[in-house]
Amino acid sequence: xxxxxxxxxxxxxxxREAGFSLVEIMVAMLIGLIGxxxxxxxxxxxxxFNRSTLGEGGAQVNGLIGLYSIExxxxxxxxxxxxxxxxxxxxxxxxxxxxYSPDITTGSPLSVIRIVPVYITTxxxxxxxxxxxxxxxxxxxxxAVPTAIISWxxxxxxxxxxGTVGFVNGNMVLMVxxxxxxxxxxxxxxxxxxxxxxxxxxxxxxxxxxxxWGSLPTGYTTNDIVYNLGTPVVRTYSIVQEKLRVTDALQxxxxxxxxxxxxxxxxxxxxxxxxxxNDGTVETWDKTAPTTSAAWQQVQVIRVAVLARxxxxxxxxxxxxxxxxxxxxPTWAGGSFPAIDVATATSQDRxxxxxSFETTVPLRNMIWRQ
Numbered sequence: 001x002x003x004x005x006x007x008x009x010x011x012x013x014x015x016r017e018a019g020f021s022l023v024e025i026m027v028a029m030l031i032g033l034i035g036x037x038x039x040x041x042x043x044x045x046x047x048x049f050n051r052s053t054l055g056e057g058g059a060q061v062n063g064l065i066g067l068y069s070i071e072x073x074x075x076x077x078x079x080x081x082x083x084x085x086x087x088x089x090x091x092x093x094x095x096x097x098x099x100y101s102p103d104i105t106t107g108s109p110l111s112v113i114r115i116v117p118v119y120i121t122t123x124x125x126x127x128x129x130x131x132x133x134x135x136x137x138x139x140x141x142x143x144a145v146p147t148a149i150i151s152w153x154x155x156x157x158x159x160x161x162x163g164t165v166g167f168v169n170g171n172m173v174l175m176v177x178x179x180x181x182x183x184x185x186x187x188x189x190x191x192x193x194x195x196x197x198x199x200x201x202x203x204x205x206x207x208x209x210x211x212x213w214g215s216l217p218t219g220y221t222t223n224d225i226v227y228n229l230g231t232p233v234v235r236t237y238s239i240v241q242e243k244l245r246v247t248d249a250l251q252x253x254x255x256x257x258x259x260x261x262x263x264x265x266x267x268x269x270x271x272x273x274x275x276x277x278n279d280g281t282v283e284t285w286d287k288t289a290p291t292t293s294a295a296w297q298q299v300q301v302i303r304v305a306v307l308a309r310x311x312x313x314x315x316x317x318x319x320x321x322x323x324x325x326x327x328x329x330p331t332w333a334g335g336s337f338p339a340i341d342v343a344t345a346t347s348q349d350r351x352x353x354x355x356s357f358e359t360t361v362p363l364r365n366m367i368w369r370q
Contacts, residue, residue: 063306078117091113176225244262245258264309313351
């Protein structure tokens with residue numbers, strides 16, 4: 001008996017074993033490439049917006065932090081030194097072992113300290129360079145009223161005064177000649193004051209006092225003044241390598257390095273606001289530092305501005321052309337920010353965008369001065 005064998009048609013086997021045709025593979029690859037191109041373009045666009053947002057936010061944060069730091073110190077400017085006689089003092093003679101201030105020793109590494117609330121320094125040789133701003137105030141909260149000198153001992157570093165309440169060991173003091181400008185000296189109380197005497201001995205714990213009186217001014221007489229500065233603050237804000245930097249003069253003399261506050265700040269500008277007719281209103285704004293006590297009393301406010309750079313490099317709109325992200329110099333209330341060059345067509349400064357921040361700070365300690 002013959003068994004019937006079922007057979008599958010050859011055509012059925014052929015259909016099961018057939019793969020993609022060349023045309024199908026090419027169509028699939030084309031669809032995949034199109035998808036990759038779309039995804040890549042979407043990613044690049046998203047990344048551009050992301051970097052732009054982060055850049056804007058970074059510049060915003062840097063500018064505001066820098067401006068806040070300056071404003072915080074400026075509001076304290078003049079505290080403890082806003083007396084009429086002190087403001088006529090000018091540059092202070094001071095010492096930090098083994099160096100003297102520049103008014104005593106030419107080329108001294110010590111900074112110039114002026115008894116003024118704020119001092120704007122501009123580069124007269126290259127005006128496009130950023131300004132710097134020095135702020136000074138006393139940290140003493142025990143005695144804001146000065147004491148008067150009764151007698152001066154030139155042989156030993158001590159002073160007899162009409163009262164020492166509020167003066168303690170370790171306070172820095174400022175001695176000022178009442179009858180003439182200049183002759184201001186700064187030294188540190190080296191021991192607990194008696195009822196009428198302040199001592200300024202030298203030593204390892206008192207590097208701000210030279211042996212004897214050293215080269216500090218002498219010849220103070222009755223009714224000259226001694227101000228208690230406590231631990232004075234003398235901070236200078238400046239731009240160094242596109243960073244906002246703060247330097248404390250006394251700390252720098254002791255070897256402390258300056259501190260960079262924020263990156264990406266490329267320019268800094270400041271101006272004095274002066275009440276020239278004593279009517280309580282600012283009449284003039286300028287960078288001219290007063291030279292007399294009367295002129296300093298006219299300084300009621302300052303206005304400051306910082307320019308922050310957004311760190312995203314922007315290619316020219318037209319390939320091969322010059323950058324055009326910023327073609328007009330940013331401005332503030334006091335004028336332009338000349339530290340960046342956007343006027344020159346080939347300048348790389350044109351390849352970035354910028355944000356300016358400014359504020360006006362009343363010098364309350366000058367308004368409420370003695």
